[in-house]
Amino acid sequence: MSLTLEATVAERGVEVALELAEGETVAILGPNGAGKSTVLGVLAGLVRADTGRAVLGGDTLFASPGGVWTPPHRRGIALLAQEPLLFPHLSVRRNVEFGPRTARASRPEARARAEHWLGEVGAGEFADRHPAELSGGQAQRVAIARALAAEPRLLLLDEPLSALDVAVTSSVRQMLARVLDDRTAVIVSHDALDAYLLADRVVVLHEGTIAEQGATRSVLERPRHPFTAELTGVALLTGRRTPGGLVTDDGLAVAARAVETVRQDARVAAVVRPAEVRVESIHAPGVALADVNRVPATVLDLEPRGDLVRVRTDSLPALVPPAAVAELGLGPGVGIALVFPAAAVTMYNA
Numbered sequence: 001m002s003l004t005l006e007a008t009v010a011e012r013g014v015e016v017a018l019e020l021a022e023g024e025t026v027a028i029l030g031p032n033g034a035g036k037s038t039v040l041g042v043l044a045g046l047v048r049a050d051t052g053r054a055v056l057g058g059d060t061l062f063a064s065p066g067g068v069w070t071p072p073h074r075r076g077i078a079l080l081a082q083e084p085l086l087f088p089h090l091s092v093r094r095n096v097e098f099g100p101r102t103a104r105a106s107r108p109e110a111r112a113r114a115e116h117w118l119g120e121v122g123a124g125e126f127a128d129r130h131p132a133e134l135s136g137g138q139a140q141r142v143a144i145a146r147a148l149a150a151e152p153r154l155l156l157l158d159e160p161l162s163a164l165d166v167a168v169t170s171s172v173r174q175m176l177a178r179v180l181d182d183r184t185a186v187i188v189s190h191d192a193l194d195a196y197l198l199a200d201r202v203v204v205l206h207e208g209t210i211a212e213q214g215a216t217r218s219v220l221e222r223p224r225h226p227f228t229a230e231l232t233g234v235a236l237l238t239g240r241r242t243p244g245g246l247v248t249d250d251g252l253a254v255a256a257r258a259v260e261t262v263r264q265d266a267r268v269a270a271v272v273r274p275a276e277v278r279v280e281s282i283h284a285p286g287v288a289l290a291d292v293n294r295v296p297a298t299v300l301d302l303e304p305r306g307d308l309v310r311v312r313t314d315s316l317p318a319l320v321p322p323a324a325v326a327e328l329g330l331g332p333g334v335g336i337a338l339v340f341p342a343a344a345v346t347m348y349n350a
């Protein structure tokens with residue numbers, strides 16, 4: 001079922017245009033308040049757009065202002081929220097039968113569909129329990145079965161993994177990858193891993209508008225917007241192409257490696273992985289090599305990241321072992337040199 005959407009919601013500063021091909025899953029990524037939930041709300045019919053229209057498989061969901069308005073329950077869209085929101089007084093099986101029953105399926109048919117989807121999401125064994133007897137991960141699996149049993153033409157998922165314990169997110173994500181395969185779906189997330197594993201395409205929203213979009217790997221591996229870079233943990237540089245690399249907008253010359261044809265002087269973006277940036281004492285003798293960058297910087301703060309420490313600076317961030325922090329006496333205000341080879345700077349057209 002293909003989808004097109006164009007919508008503005010003035011009160012929330014949102015203006016977007018989206019297209020989904022049949023069977024495609026798109027991830028909407030963006031910082032808090034970017035408008036991600038608003039876009040889902042507009043599609044589901046919970047938020048009214050001031051202008052625009054949406055068409056799902058040839059049926060107009062809305063045309064604003066003043067045109068067609070299909071009420072939410074007639075759209076063939078299921079919206080799955082962060083919290084499972086199961087009916088507490090019904091058994092798991094009855095929860096999942098609910099959609100087919102309201103669509104006038106017979107009791108045996110509704111039961112068969114519930115069994116099928118509970119099996120698909122790995123929740124068959126708790127069919128007779130009540131929601132209060134489920135863990136968070138189990139309840140979310142049941143909520144997904146309930147959404148799918150209604151046979152939606154479009155599935156919307158609003159951060160479906162964010163309320164779960166870290167220990168269960170990866171198995172629920174794996175299950176989602178299976179049920180989203182070949183399904184037209186939009187998933188809102190804060191997590192690059194969700195996009196990599198669940199989405200064919202990503203749309204990055206920033207302050208209500210689309211900052212960038214495209215095939216998942218191409219957007220995440222060659223980001224052009226700082227938020228996208230932050231999401232994948234890389235540092236983003238933007239500037240102009242020079243013979244040996246680029247000169248950034250604030251005048252820093254960086255040796256870099258182009259991963260596609262980039263014209264001299266063209267606008268470029270480049271990413272550096274913090275793990276490839278070494279921190280040295282500012283007093284260490286500098287290496288004068290054309291293919292090694294040595295950039296003076298001042299430490300802003302230190303943040304533990306697993307067994308490493310992220311050193312945020314007024315230039316690029318670096319990811320270093322705790323021993324290096326101690327050895328170099330790193331702390332806010334300390335002057336250092338960031339050393340990274342040209343080969344660690346991936347440059348492409350902005």
Ligand SMILES: Nc1ncnc2c1ncn2[C@@H]1O[C@H](COP(=O)(O)OP(=O)(O)OP(=O)(O)O)[C@@H](O)[C@H]1O
Pocket residue numbers: 011012013030031032033034035036037038039
């Ligand atoms: N019910 C509402 N009424 C008015 N404004 C709202 C309402 N809900 C959200 N907003 C505003 O609309 C904008 C977009 O919010 P939205 O919830 O869509 O963002 P989001 O990207 O989903 O954020 P988050 O990741 O925090 O959930 C924000 O400026 C927000 O303050």
